[in-house]
Amino acid sequence: MPEPNQAPTTEDSPETAPERYGYCHWHQDSARGIRLIDAIEQGSGPGITYYACPPCITLHHLVPLADRP
Numbered sequence: 001m002p003e004p005n006q007a008p009t010t011e012d013s014p015e016t017a018p019e020r021y022g023y024c025h026w027h028q029d030s031a032r033g034i035r036l037i038d039a040i041e042q043g044s045g046p047g048i049t050y051y052a053c054p055p056c057i058t059l060h061h062l063v064p065l066a067d068r069p
């Protein structure tokens with residue numbers, strides 16, 4: 001009997017990036033789907049990271065760090 005052509009099921013959910021919830025530095029409030037805009041390395045300490053939500057990215061013409069060449 002023919003076997004059903006099944007794709008290997010590793011995970012039920014499709015590979016989608018989870019929406020990141022956190023602080024938007026541009027409108028200074030928590031937001032969903034924030035992106036890392038800038039990361040400033042510091043000699044000591046964890047460094048400074050700036051996140052922005054999608055509306056602020058559009059409003060301020062920001063380019064997320066991951067989308068830069």
Ligand SMILES: [Zn+2]
Pocket residue numbers: 024025026027028031052053054055056
């Ligand atoms: Zn924002």
